[in-house]
Amino acid sequence: MDLLYNIFVDPFVQMAGTPDFFLQVLWEGFVTGTLYSLIALGFVLIFKASGVFNFAQGIMVVFAALSLVGFHALGVPAYLALFLALAVMAALAWTVERVILRKLVNQPEIILFMATIGLSYFLIGLGEFIFGGEPKSMITEELGLPTGSTVIDVAGGIVILQHIDIAAALIAAILVLGLAIFFSKTRIGRALRAVADDHQAALSVGISLNQIWAIVWFAAGIVALATGIMWGARSDVSFALQIVALKALPVLILGGFTSVPGAIIGGLIIGFGEKLFEVYWGSLLGGGVEGWFAYVLALIFLLFRPQGLFGEKIIERV
């Protein structure tokens, strides 16, 4: 009885009892969720266009953030460093397309996947060689990102909103909106969706897969840089970030590998879910549930809805 009470009643009593704390937890969940969404978005872009699960997306986040901080450390002004970091991501996209994708076209997907694992270890090595292995702090203020916090009085208590978190959510929203417009309205975006639909047919109408792949990897690089900045601002820029990036996997299983809205909603669900679960149910399991909650949720999804919440509709004419 006690156990049932602790699972089904007590957490809700707590939520209702201290609504301000509850809102604070929700806000934390929301912020983590947006960052998960951003990481997952990078995966979805590449998966849609080339059918490759890009294992290197996590290290791309780290690499992008390290380049930014690295350039700044050399005395380059922050905004120029931002531009140079973008240039690095563009160069990376171009190189990956030239050296890896072009050579492996038509190989089974698993081979491409393994190539991205190879790529991620290469980038780890290269990153440590150039920037060193020790954690660095993100140049938050130099980039003009807000640092303070706002305290709001609600529900008879207070909720603290970090400004950087608000900025992160806003930037994520702008990025997602921008990508959505890019996908639906532009010639390249249309070609991208065409490639995602049918490689062969895309080739036959003269769409250059090489060009599209390079563009998609660059777009994923931009997303990686944004993620790196935001995440780096919350903790710091270190190679441990790429482990966090693996959280994108359960996010994708939830949202569906091919769906941009799925990546966003999946990220939010996991963000909210793991924070709420940790705070209100975690103690029942001895705490530390945040680390594995997402994976268990993903497992359950794999059992009952393997295409995810928003997986590409399989169009079948009747």
Added chain:
Amino acid sequence: MSIAEQSEPAENILQVNNIEVIYNHVILVLKGVSLHVPKGGIVAILGANGAGKTTTLKAISNLLNAERGEVTKGDIQFEGDEVQNLSPNELVRRGCIQVMEGRHCFGHLTIEENLLTGAFTRKDGAAAIKRDMEMVYNYFPRLRERRSSLAGYTSGGEQQMCAVGRALMSKPKMILLDEPSMGLAPQLVQEIFEIVKKLNKKEGVSFLLAEQNTNIALKYADYGYVLESGRVVMDGVASELRENEDIKEFYLGAGGGAEGEDRKSFRNVKHYKRRKRWLA
């Protein structure tokens, strides 16, 4: 004898000289195929399943690479230039585009978006593209009605129209049309071929089409090649091929006559015919 041989090579928009195609480094699919398409002509490649029709078209449009096939011998000339090493992208830019077998529309794009992807290689501006879209809608009024539906939800006939329309959007000089009749009702097949003929006459587009439906293909084409096991076994002016006894017997299912006295003895049946009989 053939049209192509009589005329100057310069008048051929496409010339395929003795090509050999190997898949996966081991499977020999085409064993020396030669053919010509005169400028402004409609040429049909006929033959049964697995004869090599699709492979021939893909060798020309260079979609073979994506299926691990390669042209190992011979050469392909489009407007006098060797093109077998060009990417499909470059070929489309030059005006040679393939409409693949089974239509291959982009299912999650609307009909209009599908048409727009056809204009991917063009650099002549939105106005020109818009004009050509109108032209496509005039040829295929049904596409105009369905312009905002997802291509995946349209009927087979509409998808075929969409695929041809999409190819037209690239401003092609030549369309390689693979099996346009596949899975369509006879009336629709007729409709599609009528439009092919119209495009040929009015827009001056040359066509090379692969077709199993020999009857209709020879009705609309000027010239035909019969392919069998990766070789051209017969070619001729379409009207003559239509009257040819062997063609009638094997591809039109008439003539020769099982009950007629004029049935040739099996010994006289030519090689390609005998093979066909065994396979049938």
